[in-house]
Amino acid sequence: MTKSRQVTIHDVATRAGVAVSSVSRVLSNHPDVSIDMKRRVEDAARELGYSPDPVAQSLRRGSSRLIGYVVRDFATPFFSDVIEGLESVLNSSGYTLLVMNGGGSQTQEIERMTMLKQRRVDGLLLSTVVDSTPKLRKIVSAYDKPVVLIDRDLDNLDIGRTLFDHVTGIKAATNDLVNLGHTSMVLVTGSPDVRPTRERVKGFLEGLMTSPEAMKKSFEITGAFSAAFARKETTAVMTGNPAKRPTAILSGGVQATIGVLESFSELGIRPGRDVALVVVDDLPWLRILRPRISAVSRDAEAMGRAAATMILDQIGGVKPSTIYLPTSYEARDTSSSLEDVMAYRTKMQRK
Amino acid sequence: MTKSRQVTIHDVATRAGVAVSSVSRVLSNHPDVSIDMKRRVEDAARELGYSPDPVAQSLRRGSSRLIGYVVRDFATPFFSDVIEGLESVLNSSGYTLLVMNGGGSQTQEIERMTMLKQRRVDGLLLSTVVDSTPKLRKIVSAYDKPVVLIDRDLDNLDIGRTLFDHVTGIKAATNDLVNLGHTSMVLVTGSPDVRPTRERVKGFLEGLMTSPEAMKKSFEITGAFSAAFARKETTAVMTGNPAKRPTAILSGGVQATIGVLESFSELGIRPGRDVALVVVDDLPWLRILRPRISAVSRDAEAMGRAAATMILDQIGGVKPSTIYLPTSYEARDTSSSLEDVMAYRTKMQRK
DNA sequence: CAAACTACTGGAAACGATACCAACAATAGA
DNA sequence: TCTATTGTTGGTATCGTTTCCAGTAGTTTG
CATH class of the missing domain: 3.40.50.2300 (Response regulator)
Known part of the structure; x- marks a missing residue:
């Protein structure tokens, strides 16, 4: 901890033998300065290692x-x-x-x-x-x-x-799932208090439009930005009435994605096999998972x-x-068809 | 955007009919103020919605x-x-x-x-x-x-x-692995330019002390804070000479952990089965993985x-x-014994 | 050659607070 | 009664800048 008082615009002025106002003018490159003045001030400033005090500047300028x-x-x-x-x-x-x-x-x-x-x-x-x-x-x-x-x-x-x-990405994902035969889909996402969630729901619903059956059987779950919330909801939906169990899940947001995957782990559900999965927002560590999870992404x-x-x-x-x-x-491995999902499920059933 | 000039200590002083210095004294609760003065100033300040300007305070106080x-x-x-x-x-x-x-x-x-x-x-x-x-x-x-x-x-x-x-945690992990029979272990971690990495290496080496053979056959890889680095190194070590292939991996830091797991995914290696794994620094999303990965943790x-x-x-x-x-x-599922790892490897060999 | 510019430059008043110092009244002590 | 002391207050310099205003000198114009 050195004590030395900081060097001010006055020190520079004294050293250069000019007025403080001139120093200020040079340093904020005001047009009205002679070339000689400019040189003298800049030299003095450099020699003293001067740098203006942002706090004083803020006070005076208001910015x-x-x-x-x-x-x-x-x-x-x-x-x-x-x-x-x-x-x-x-x-x-x-x-x-x-x-x-x-x-x-x-x-x-x-x-x-x-x-x-x-x-x-x-x-x-x-x-x-x-x-x-x-x-x-x-x-x-x-x-x-x-x-x-x-x-x-x-x-x-x-x-x-x-x-x-947001609409375009999730709508494309939903359309793809519809084309793969899915009609019973669930979107698990965060709080509807912010635009991304609202738009995602909107895009999901728009994607559903092409299939009246899907529109009837699919729905969204919105709530909080928390993995615990998404985990609980996913578990509820995946362990409910087998006839109504969704064949595709979309998760919106990091916390929701973590929650959904946690739930899957606990229930022994393998995404892409037992159920199709698309996550909205790619995450760097998703790369470590096999199969590769389909994702909607954006350039943050x-x-x-x-x-x-x-x-x-x-x-x-x-x-x-x-x-x-x-x-x-971007469709990756977990955009599996309804057919594959159902085939796996009935196979399990028989065991 | 409203234009109204901000209310200053002068406005408060005028309103209360006292000097600015008195206002300052009241607001920074200096002992020498009469109860009456205190009341008048506080009332005026409240009525005007005054709050001191931190920029001016910084300039004057130096803090x-x-x-x-x-x-x-x-x-x-x-x-x-x-x-x-x-x-x-x-x-x-x-x-x-x-x-x-x-x-x-x-x-x-x-x-x-x-x-x-x-x-x-x-x-x-x-x-x-x-x-x-x-x-x-x-x-x-x-x-x-x-x-x-x-x-x-x-x-x-x-x-x-x-x-x-750091030493204690990783030393405990290393000791556990040694007790499980491992002698060929690798620590993959970040840059040795910071203390955590240096201490982890130190703890790892200390943990190795109990087994001369482990000391001979185990080593650490330090380098950069990047998943790509850890991935490359892990792949190199796991695809090298099968006789010298490590039976346990420890990864230090988030990026290293991601890199190691990426490498495992690519190579089809399953932690806990093909190789024992301990990650240093628990991560919230590790919970989604099965088997559960052993970890050294700390309270950030x-x-x-x-x-x-x-x-x-x-x-x-x-x-x-x-x-x-x-x-x-904390030992979890991936602190598997040398015996189990070798059993799995030879089983694979035979296929 | 006076008037009117132009190109610089210095002085001083802000910006909004704090803190030192002097002044004052009221009380206590001699 | 006079001095000392205590408690409380107002005035003002200061923190480090920017910017407006005047002033000087040199140059151009009528």
């Missing part, structure tokens, strides 16, 4: 080159990829990202948002645990800095939004980059807009 | 109630648990945690550290990608604020350290809480110290 991001849970692989994308753009523009965990509670998220405001962030990024509540709407509309929603929705508000076209890092670019634009005065990024379905 | 944490990769489950622990303690003491991703590069980490210093954090927490380099040592010793290392080491420096006793959240408490203490003037947290080995 901070800081961007805040309040996120439901940054440990989720999806969000950590988003963050990577955000940082890649932000850092190269001289901004710093401040990530705040919401801890799964709207109250805490709002606290974080106001604390970021007090710290004078230049913009706010949001992936909250709940979107579309009046409370959130109120605080967002009262925020006097640019706001960009990431994979969240809040309509009729003049803010930026970067969204995924691209979304991060898009959101960062958007908020920078808004800081620069561009009007808020909404952009959409695609999702895509 | 910020902010704690910085520079971490190798916060997407790793271990670190996100640590962060949870940190926040639980810090938030309830009125501090805010600023998490900065190091991006796997020491250069970037050092940049982050200086930026945090400029932002006047009151303390710095570190889990860097490399410890014990002269460069890091230099910058840490020049840091004029309390520093606490989390699961990292840097000796002969007057800073706080919260460390795991507890470490976060300990580190937070320690840095708060140091800010309060307590001398830096070092504390150790335990690690423990």
